[in-house]
Amino acid sequence: xxxxxxxxxxGEFALIARYFRPLADxxxxxxxxxxxxxxxxxxxxxxxxxxxxxLAEGVHFLPDDPPESIARKALRVNLxxxxxxxxxxxxxxxxxxxxxxxTEPWLRKFAxxxxxxxxxxxxxxxxxxxxxxxxxxxxxxxxxxxxxxxxMVRRRGARPGDALFVSGTxxxxxxxxxxxxxxxxxxxxxxxxxxxxDRYLHPQPRTALAPVLRQFATSALDVSDGLVGDLxxxxxxxxxxxxxxxxxxxxxxxxxxxxATDPSALSTILTGGDDYEVLATVxxxxxxAFTAAAAVGGVSVTRIGEMTRGRGAPVVLDRDGRRVELAGxxxxxxxxx
Amino acid sequence: xxxxxxxxxxGEFALIARYFRPLADxxxxxxxxxxxxxxxxxxxxxxxxxxxxxLAEGVHFLPDDPPESIARKALRVNLxxxxxxxxxxxxxxxxxxxxxxxTEPWLRKFAxxxxxxxxxxxxxxxxxxxxxxxxxxxxxxxxxxxxxxxxMVRRRGARPGDALFVSGTxxxxxxxxxxxxxxxxxxxxxxxxxxxxDRYLHPQPRTALAPVLRQFATSALDVSDGLVGDLxxxxxxxxxxxxxxxxxxxxxxxxxxxxATDPSALSTILTGGDDYEVLATVxxxxxxAFTAAAAVGGVSVTRIGEMTRGRGAPVVLDRDGRRVELAGxxxxxxxxx
Numbered sequence: 001x002x003x004x005x006x007x008x009x010x011g012e013f014a015l016i017a018r019y020f021r022p023l024a025d026x027x028x029x030x031x032x033x034x035x036x037x038x039x040x041x042x043x044x045x046x047x048x049x050x051x052x053x054x055l056a057e058g059v060h061f062l063p064d065d066p067p068e069s070i071a072r073k074a075l076r077v078n079l080x081x082x083x084x085x086x087x088x089x090x091x092x093x094x095x096x097x098x099x100x101x102x103t104e105p106w107l108r109k110f111a112x113x114x115x116x117x118x119x120x121x122x123x124x125x126x127x128x129x130x131x132x133x134x135x136x137x138x139x140x141x142x143x144x145x146x147x148x149x150x151x152m153v154r155r156r157g158a159r160p161g162d163a164l165f166v167s168g169t170x171x172x173x174x175x176x177x178x179x180x181x182x183x184x185x186x187x188x189x190x191x192x193x194x195x196x197x198d199r200y201l202h203p204q205p206r207t208a209l210a211p212v213l214r215q216f217a218t219s220a221l222d223v224s225d226g227l228v229g230d231l232x233x234x235x236x237x238x239x240x241x242x243x244x245x246x247x248x249x250x251x252x253x254x255x256x257x258x259x260a261t262d263p264s265a266l267s268t269i270l271t272g273g274d275d276y277e278v279l280a281t282v283x284x285x286x287x288x289a290f291t292a293a294a295a296v297g298g299v300s301v302t303r304i305g306e307m308t309r310g311r312g313a314p315v316v317l318d319r320d321g322r323r324v325e326l327a328g329x330x331x332x333x334x335x336x337x
Numbered sequence: 338x339x340x341x342x343x344x345x346x347x348g349e350f351a352l353i354a355r356y357f358r359p360l361a362d363x364x365x366x367x368x369x370x371x372x373x374x375x376x377x378x379x380x381x382x383x384x385x386x387x388x389x390x391x392l393a394e395g396v397h398f399l400p401d402d403p404p405e406s407i408a409r410k411a412l413r414v415n416l417x418x419x420x421x422x423x424x425x426x427x428x429x430x431x432x433x434x435x436x437x438x439x440t441e442p443w444l445r446k447f448a449x450x451x452x453x454x455x456x457x458x459x460x461x462x463x464x465x466x467x468x469x470x471x472x473x474x475x476x477x478x479x480x481x482x483x484x485x486x487x488x489m490v491r492r493r494g495a496r497p498g499d500a501l502f503v504s505g506t507x508x509x510x511x512x513x514x515x516x517x518x519x520x521x522x523x524x525x526x527x528x529x530x531x532x533x534x535d536r537y538l539h540p541q542p543r544t545a546l547a548p549v550l551r552q553f554a555t556s557a558l559d560v561s562d563g564l565v566g567d568l569x570x571x572x573x574x575x576x577x578x579x580x581x582x583x584x585x586x587x588x589x590x591x592x593x594x595x596x597a598t599d600p601s602a603l604s605t606i607l608t609g610g611d612d613y614e615v616l617a618t619v620x621x622x623x624x625x626a627f628t629a630a631a632a633v634g635g636v637s638v639t640r641i642g643e644m645t646r647g648r649g650a651p652v653v654l655d656r657d658g659r660r661v662e663l664a665g666x667x668x669x670x671x672x673x674x
Contacts, residue, residue: 038386051373051375051430052431054477060468085373093479095391129389133475
């Protein structure tokens with residue numbers, strides 16, 4: 001155990017008061033972060049959806065990512081989980097391990113990133129913990145969401161014949177990371193390369209989709225580990241199969257451009273992860289109503305396949321109905337980072 | 338972003354299934370950790386107390402601490418928060434950042450430590466996240482506790498004239514750490530040195546005190562940053578002062594022995610932290626009833642002072658009524674670790 005921060009920086013309590021207390025302003029049960037714990041008073045008939053995600057420097061973000069972006073990503077990956085479960089965000093706890101060389105300007109920007117997203121997504125800080133890191137920056141956000149009794153959308157529940165939908169576009173985040181790391185040539189994407197990089201840095205949690213999922217979805221999750229691998233999770237717990245129509249997967253202009261010139265983009269799109277789009281199953285007869293309700297909420301959803309009888313890994317079919325072979329089903333932070 | 342774990346170790350999903358799913362067995366709303374989030378269904382009239390604590394290697398524990406002990410400490414510091422708030426434990430989320438060189442035997446022991454404490458304290462795993470660490474082991478546990486409506490014990494609420502109580506003995510954890518680091522001579526403590534070392538590794542959350550605090554306490558917290566500094570938090574938000582009678586502070590045999598030969602032990606006892614004992618204020622006329630009710634729950638509590646009019650830092654008085662001067666009020670992980 002070594003010496004801590006220089007004396008010219010605030011200690012833990014001053015830091016919390018300066019940067020985080022304003023983020024808890026007015027939140028019931030947060031007690032302006034002056035207590036040991038947050039208090040949450042559920043309304044009658046309300047159930048709580050609780051999720052935690054850990055982001056570590058060099059694993060989930062790069063050291064030179066802007067602090068505002070790191071903050072947004074940490075919050076948004078949790079908001080994405082809540083949205084996919086049909087839950088409306090209510091509050092979050094932030095556990096922050098700061099490296100030795102943290103600076104006040106860095107922390108100010110980090111807090112500003114959280115503040116902007118709190119307004120955008122209607123969530124407030126209610127508690128947490130701040131400490132020195134073992135080495136490098138590590139962030140854990142635990143988010144609490146709200147659903148009416150029995151309305152949480154589970155991974156379990158998909159049925160054979162259900163239509164399979166995905167929100168937004170797929171593959172952008174993982175391709176953005178590859179551009180960032182220089183493992184794919186961004187030239188063909190032209191001006192759209194910037195969009196891909198932004199999609200990696202700034203996931204778009206589909207908060208507006210939560211009430212639509214509660215109404216229509218038989219199962220859902222957010223795609224964080226890759227489209228095919230996450231679909232496999234639904235198949236496993238729902239005890240069904242799934243078939244994806246490759247041509248129907250919604251791609252951004254940038255992703256299309258990269259795919260046209262580099263075949264390796266395909267497996268990145270299908271299994272790369274970092275999409276934070278919602279993958280949902282909906283009874284086929286309600287598919288049109290689901291699409292329309294999502295559009296009213298401002299979210300585009302695309303039907304990409306269907307759930308099938310039998311169990312096993314999802315199959316991806318090309319335009320001729322041939323199975324596309326995939327090297328690995330999903331991204332695993334333990335295997336490659 | 339570098340290469341991950343060797344191929345002979347399980348990936349993230351297998352690891353969760355092997356080591357953590359059994360810890361969530363039978364927990365309602367945990368879905369055997371096969372969903373994206375936990376679901377909590379509050380009972381009528383129930384309110385939730387939520388707390389998160391971050392433990393980083395080299396800051397909150399040492400790399401060669403036994404894995405079972407690290408796991409217990411991570412869970413118990415949260416249980417200690419819940420107990421001090423008068424909340425009964427219901428579930429927790431574990432966010433675990435594993436270093437590159439993690440091994441299965443290490444993780445097996447870590448999970449065994451959690452399993453033992455789950456039984457002991459009546460809490461179950463309901464969710465979380467597992468990932469590679471930026472560098473070294475980092476653990477965040479978010480614990481959820483339950484109180485009846487309006488019954489959470491806050492830091493705010495102490496009144497002048499209230500009796501000041503503390504559970505157990507004070508200073509053992511911080512002295513145990515000093516013994517561990519060799520910054521104090523453990524010789525005088527003799528056989529009791531082992532007790533001090535154990536108190537550092539294994540906090541004893543005063544779960545049994547929760548219902549007693551709900552009944553009697555006007556304010557409470559758990560002493561994690563040091564007796565005097567944590568009391569200052571109560572004073573600040575309750576807008577009162579406090580006076581501690583030095584002679585009445587409950588000390589273990591080991592702490593007494595060290596204090597008798599090394600005067601530096603005094604500031605460690607008063608401001609060192611890592612106690613995880615409950616500090617509570619109780620109306621003076623209820624002091625005897627509080628002590629008796631705590632004893633029924635198997636927890637010894639000691640009256641160590643009283644709350645006073647006026648605001649400001651707590652004062653510590655020696656047997657002659659003279660103020661004891663303290664260098665710093667509390668331990669700060671940012672300043673020294």
